[in-house]
Amino acid sequence: MSTDVKTMPQEQQVAANGVKLPIYMDNHATTPMDPRVLEEMLPYFMEKFGNAASRNHSFGWAGEEGVETARERVAKLVGATTKEIIFTSGATESDNLAIKGVAEMYKEKGNHIITAVTEHKAVLDTCKRLEKYGYRVTYLPVQKDGLVDLDDLKRAIDDKTILVTIMAANNEIGVLQPVAEIGKLCRERGVIFHTDATQAVGKVPVDVNRQNIDVMSISAHKMYGPKGVGALYVRRKNPRVQVSAIIDGGGHERGMRSGTLNVPGIVGLGKACLICMEDMPKESCHLAGMRNRLRDNIMERLDEVYINGSMEHRLPGNLNISFAYVEGESLLMGINDVAVSSGSACTSATLEPSYVLKALGTGDDLAHSSIRFGIGRFNTEAEIDYVADRVIETVQRLRELSPLYEMAKEGVDLKQVKWAAE
Amino acid sequence: MSYSDKVLDHYSHPRNVGSMDKGSTDVGTGLVGAPECGDVMKLQIKVNPETSVIEDAKFKTFGCGSAIASSSLATEWVKGKTVDEALQIKNTDIVKELSLPPVKIHCSVLAEDAIRAAIHDWKKKRETPKPEIVEARS
Numbered sequence: 106m107s108t109d110v111k112t113m114p115q116e117q118q119v120a121a122n123g124v125k126l127p128i129y130m131d132n133h134a135t136t137p138m139d140p141r142v143l144e145e146m147l148p149y150f151m152e153k154f155g156n157a158a159s160r161n162h163s164f165g166w167a168g169e170e171g172v173e174t175a176r177e178r179v180a181k182l183v184g185a186t187t188k189e190i191i192f193t194s195g196a197t198e199s200d201n202l203a204i205k206g207v208a209e210m211y212k213e214k215g216n217h218i219i220t221a222v223t224e225h226k227a228v229l230d231t232c233k234r235l236e237k238y239g240y241r242v243t244y245l246p247v248q249k250d251g252l253v254d255l256d257d258l259k260r261a262i263d264d265k266t267i268l269v270t271i272m273a274a275n276n277e278i279g280v281l282q283p284v285a286e287i288g289k290l291c292r293e294r295g296v297i298f299h300t301d302a303t304q305a306v307g308k309v310p311v312d313v314n315r316q317n318i319d320v321m322s323i324s325a326h327k328m329y330g331p332k333g334v335g336a337l338y339v340r341r342k343n344p345r346v347q348v349s350a351i352i353d354g355g356g357h358e359r360g361m362r363s364g365t366l367n368v369p370g371i372v373g374l375g376k377a378c379l380i381c382m383e384d385m386p387k388e389s390c391h392l393a394g395m396r397n398r399l400r401d402n403i404m405e406r407l408d409e410v411y412i413n414g415s416m417e418h419r420l421p422g423n424l425n426i427s428f429a430y431v432e433g434e435s436l437l438m439g440i441n442d443v444a445v446s447s448g449s450a451c452t453s454a455t456l457e458p459s460y461v462l463k464a465l466g467t468g469d470d471l472a473h474s475s476i477r478f479g480i481g482r483f484n485t486e487a488e489i490d491y492v493a494d495r496v497i498e499t500v501q502r503l504r505e506l507s508p509l510y511e512m513a514k515e516g517v518d519l520k521q522v523k524w525a526a527e
Numbered sequence: 528m529s530y531s532d533k534v535l536d537h538y539s540h541p542r543n544v545g546s547m548d549k550g551s552t553d554v555g556t557g558l559v560g561a562p563e564c565g566d567v568m569k570l571q572i573k574v575n576p577e578t579s580v581i582e583d584a585k586f587k588t589f590g591c592g593s594a595i596a597s598s599s600l601a602t603e604w605v606k607g608k609t610v611d612e613a614l615q616i617k618n619t620d621i622v623k624e625l626s627l628p629p630v631k632i633h634c635s636v637l638a639e640d641a642i643r644a645a646i647h648d649w650k651k652k653r654e655t656p657k658p659e660i661v662e663a664r665s
Contacts, residue, residue, distance in 0.1 A: 166628075166638075239627075338561055430589060431589070432565055432566075432589055432590050432594075433565075433592055433593050434591035434592060435538070435590065435591050435594075435595060438530070438535075438538055438591075438592040439538075449565055449567055449591070450564075450565050451591040456630070458565065468563070469562070469563035469564075469565075470562035470565075473562070473563075473565035505544065506541060506544055506587055506588060506589075506595065507587060507588070508567055508568070508569035508587040508589060509556065509562060509567060509588075509589045509591045510587065511546065511569075511587060519562065524560065524561035524562070524563075524567070525556075525558065525559050525560070525561075525640075525644065
């Protein structure tokens with residue numbers, strides 16, 4: 106069977122319906138910078154280039170002013186005060202600082218940490234390291250929809266628990282955890298609550314007081330800001346929370362994070378937060394509309410496709426679907442003018458299928474068949490329609506190639522088949 | 528990871544996709560891999576019973592681009608060979624032809640296994656003794 110796969114040559118940049126190719130739809134991996142953010146940052150590279158810690162001259166003051174304006178903007182987006190925002194090199198560092206910093210600071214109080222199996226590696230790997238140092242870590246399972254069971258959390262907290270760390274929004278399946286309820290529970294039990302809010306801040310409303318958050322990680326490059334900069338929120342009141350620094354050298358950021366501040370990056374983060382705050386209500390509605398359009402288009406025209414994770418508690422721009430009988434990497438190859446990602450083992454560095462999908466109870470075969478779409482600020486309806494068409498035609502083509510699809514159509518129960526080992 | 532031109536070619540224009548009658552004595556079917564591993568290949572051969580020459584081959588694969596290319600190439604290579612000649616095909620030949628990177632070598636191994644499994648199946652069918660015809664006693 107010879108088919109005309111539309112492998113776009115490099116020269117052809119525009120599709121039939123006018124969309125520019127390739128299309129970027131992987132906004133959970135990173136986002137393009139908003140031009141307004143870049144414009145805000147530019148003066149801080151060559152004109153206002155001073156070290157924000159240089160207290161004695163106008164170059165330093167200019168840098169400091171840029172930083173403090175950004176600090177206000179970040180704080181405002183999440184309902185915090187400026188004294189509670191520390192700048193870091195990104196959410197991975199913020200996660201490390203939060204978890205290791207709390208563990209160190211409160212080690213006399215206890216050595217038990219609770220997290221969830223679907224956390225980002227920045228949290229999981231940090232917890233694994235703490236286990237090596239003698240801390241005890243509980244990894245809570247999640248339900249089929251991806252949400253943590255609050256009763257599981259209740260049961261897991263004991264008198265040695267010093268920290269609960271559960272992400273606000275999952276990067277693979279977009280699922281939103283019940284952060285306010287988790288925070289309330291932790292507050293009642295006197296346990297510090299950290300949330301990795303990398304994928305949530307700027308996309309859904311986040312308020313550290315209404316949601317009872319004590320410590321929170323923020324990333325610029327997930328919200329149309331620059332890479333290499335992020336922030337950590339650390340509560341100062343009701344209760345006061347402290348974290349031990351993990352980087353020493355000069356005592357910047359109230360002693361919590363030493364190092365010369367990345368002034369242009371921080372200015373960018375601040376502007377990104379301001380734009381998100383202003384645009385969020387309209388934008389999240391628009392993103393959800395496009396996401397639902399993509400979902401409905403695909404599900405109306407293909408059978409045996411399964412959405413991974415709760416649709417009700419989900420980021421507006423996220424869609425994670427498994428296409429039965431079709432392997433993820435081969436699907437990506439067929440839509441090579443669209444940038445998305447897959448939970449297939451073939452696309453991961455470790456050759457393991459997505460651990461997040463596994464945690465939902467999704468079988469390995471469907472994990473291998475999953476695609477993550479991350480719709481963002483700069484995607485259009487025309488792009489959505491193009492992507493839907495490409496996905497559908499590629500899935501149909503690959504199902505014609507698939508022995509599993511053939512067997513399923515013949516009525517074979519694939520779960521009963523004894524597969525030959527490789 | 529970028530793919531070699533040959534892998535892209537096989538992916539876009541796979542050779543010999545399809546199915547043969549599993550029940551026919553001239554057809555050998557090899558089904559290897561497992562859905563949990565992300566790779567399943569079905570390779571079928573139609574063998575001339577007199578000459579043992581593989582006259583036709585078909586495949587279907589659930590797997591990545593390299594897996595599809597490896598099995599497509601396998602069907603091309605076995606056609607026209609005797610079963611003994613086909614058993615000489617090594618996964619390393621496939622790796623070389625498709626310029627597979629180390630992380631994809633297992634795809635070529637699975638294709639070699641699929642060829643062997645198909646030949647083994649065909650041979651098994653031939654060895655099955657025909658039921659004896661018992662004369663009815665008058």
